[in-house]
Amino acid sequence: QQPVQSPQAVILREGEDAVINCSSSKALYSVHWYRQKHGEAPVFLMILLKGGEQKGHEKISASFNEKKQQSSLYLTASQLSYSGTYFCGTYNYGQNFVFGPGTRLSVLP
Amino acid sequence: DGGITQSPKYLFRKEGQNVTLSCEQNLNHDAMYWYRQDPGQGLRLIYYSQIVNDFQKGDIAEGYSVSREKKESFPLTVTSAQKNPTAFYLCASSKGDSSDEQYFGPGTRLTVT
Numbered sequence: 001q002q003p004v005q006s007p008q009a010v011i012l013r014e015g016e017d018a019v020i021n022c023s024s025s026k027a028l029y030s031v032h033w034y035r036q037k038h039g040e041a042p043v044f045l046m047i048l049l050k051g052g053e054q055k056g057h058e059k060i061s062a063s064f065n066e067k068k069q070q071s072s073l074y075l076t077a078s079q080l081s082y083s084g085t086y087f088c089g090t091y092n093y094g095q096n097f098v099f100g101p102g103t104r105l106s107v108l109p
Numbered sequence: 110d111g112g113i114t115q116s117p118k119y120l121f122r123k124e125g126q127n128v129t130l131s132c133e134q135n136l137n138h139d140a141m142y143w144y145r146q147d148p149g150q151g152l153r154l155i156y157y158s159q160i161v162n163d164f165q166k167g168d169i170a171e172g173y174s175v176s177r178e179k180k181e182s183f184p185l186t187v188t189s190a191q192k193n194p195t196a197f198y199l200c201a202s203s204k205g206d207s208s209d210e211q212y213f214g215p216g217t218r219l220t221v222t
Binding site for chain 2: 002029030032034040041042043044047049053055087091096097098099100101102
């Protein structure tokens with residue numbers, strides 16, 4: 001079951017903040033976040049695990065609400081380099097890893 | 110430098126021909142994955158392998174085949190049975206646990222006419 005991401009797209013000015021959400025209809029074991037720039041491969045940002053453990057880049061902030069089966073990625077003081085498409089990927093119990101449809105982020109000067 | 114290589118970057122084939130996409134990693138990772146990405150869309154899992162000589166179907170395996178004879182290599186064959194093979198194909202690897210990040214190769218853009 002593919003996770004749902006919101007918003008589908010967001011436009012920011014440099015320095016502004018954004019939140020990208022990822023939700024699943026099934027219980028989650030872990031949530032992964034990746035960023036992909038046009039024509040390039042996705043790059044790992046963060047993993048959030050059931051139980052509260054997190055792995056990822058220090059400058060990236062995210063949360064994982066196990067009860068609500070949701071995760072949010074927080075982008076603060078955005079820079080031009082933050083532009084790209086953000087994907088969450090989820091491991092549900094007994095199922096394959098599946099990516100969400102993506103959130104397209106554009107940061108303008 | 111450790112990483113994942115995919116070749117070629119661009120591939121053109123005629124309809125009805127099988128084509129094999131290469132994926133090699135020197136990260137000593139146990140797990141490897143193949144994804145398909147269509148324009149403006151997310152990544153869909155084709156096949157994955159957690160150990161040599163074993164692999165499992167992903168969500169869109171029909172028309173594709175794989176092999177995992179060596180830990181470093183996970184080639185994908187797009188067969189003539191795949192109805193719409195034109196897409197961007199990404200290979201990834203990880204240490205193998207669901208708590209481990211996936212490292213992606215640069216991708217192969219396949220065009221079938």
